[in-house]
Amino acid sequence: MTELLHLDALSVGWPGQAPVLADISLMLHHGERVALVGPNGAGKSSLFLSIAGVLAPLGGQVRLMGRQMQTGQFLPDVALVFQQAEDQLFCPTLAEDVAFGARNMGLAGAALDLRVAQALAACHLTGLATRPVHQLSGGEKRRACIAGALVMQPALMLLDEPSAGLDLRNRRNLMTLLRQTGQALLIASHDLELVLELCPRVILIDQGRICADGPAREVLGDAGLMAAHGQEVPHSLTPHERAPHMHWPQAGSGS
Numbered sequence: 639m640t641e642l643l644h645l646d647a648l649s650v651g652w653p654g655q656a657p658v659l660a661d662i663s664l665m666l667h668h669g670e671r672v673a674l675v676g677p678n679g680a681g682k683s684s685l686f687l688s689i690a691g692v693l694a695p696l697g698g699q700v701r702l703m704g705r706q707m708q709t710g711q712f713l714p715d716v717a718l719v720f721q722q723a724e725d726q727l728f729c730p731t732l733a734e735d736v737a738f739g740a741r742n743m744g745l746a747g748a749a750l751d752l753r754v755a756q757a758l759a760a761c762h763l764t765g766l767a768t769r770p771v772h773q774l775s776g777g778e779k780r781r782a783c784i785a786g787a788l789v790m791q792p793a794l795m796l797l798d799e800p801s802a803g804l805d806l807r808n809r810r811n812l813m814t815l816l817r818q819t820g821q822a823l824l825i826a827s828h829d830l831e832l833v834l835e836l837c838p839r840v841i842l843i844d845q846g847r848i849c850a851d852g853p854a855r856e857v858l859g860d861a862g863l864m865a866a867h868g869q870e871v872p873h874s875l876t877p878h879e880r881a882p883h884m885h886w887p888q889a890g891s892g893s
């Protein structure tokens with residue numbers, strides 16, 4: 639597997655606030671499916687915004703396929719599915735919205751129409767192509783955002799809570815779709831069942847840093863499950879001996 643994304647000592651935060659994440663270093667390979675888990679406010683969305691070039695890093699670097707990403711430079715190789723669909727959808731109709739990213743890449747005419755039709759079909763939205771986006775239901779909006787990322791055929795998709803608000807059938811369809819895609823996926827989610835089904839590798843962030851990065855079943859053992867759900871991890875559950883690279887947040891160490 640070849641290197642796709644490299645975060646090098648990345649610090650992430652918002653103006654006027656203490657850094658949300660500090661000194662984040664990790665690597666993702668082409669085609670890899672990785673989950674990013676952590677409690678509310680851990681910094682998953684902020685990290686995605688920095689990787690996608692929306693939020694300027696406080697320090698460190700984001701490199702995609704060896705090239706350093708610049709804030710405000712939106713590369714077709716990376717597509718972000720926002721946590722809040724309303725932050726992403728803005729065109730008059732669903733089909734126009736889904737076409738937006740691919741059109742910006744220079745696609746037009748029949749080639750664009752085909753891409754849009756394929757993305758709509760993949761997200762089971764074909765019949766809604768001409769619907770104004772503000773008239774879509776919550777779950778339809780979520781799927782519209784995913785279609786808008788798929789249409790770009792990016793090397794890396796950043797999916798922020800992709801299953802939130804989906805009914806069981808659409809959640810199942812989403813898992814099938816994501817499992818079949820050959821693209822690298824970084825998925826931020828509280829849906830740990832989806833995480834365990836889709837992602838061989840899990841990164842747990844909390845208290846401003848990476849607490850664990852490894853095989854899903856290892857990271858999401860008893861201690862990891864508690865940390866991912868925002869609970870304090872008792873010393874008795876801390877598997878330091880087995881996994882010395884993991885740094886579980888513990889009682890009394892949080893803010």
Ligand SMILES: Nc1ncnc2c1ncn2[C@@H]1O[C@H](COP(=O)(O)OP(=O)(O)OP(=O)(O)O)[C@@H](O)[C@H]1O
Nearest residue numbers: 652655658676677678679680681682683684685721
């Ligand atoms: N636009 C913003 N301006 C200022 N602070 C922000 C902004 N967005 C998020 N934050 C703050 O940054 C921190 C990290 O938030 P972020 O949304 O990245 O967490 P998260 O891990 O995605 O949380 P959740 O699981 O609740 O979605 C929080 O303290 C949040 O209040």
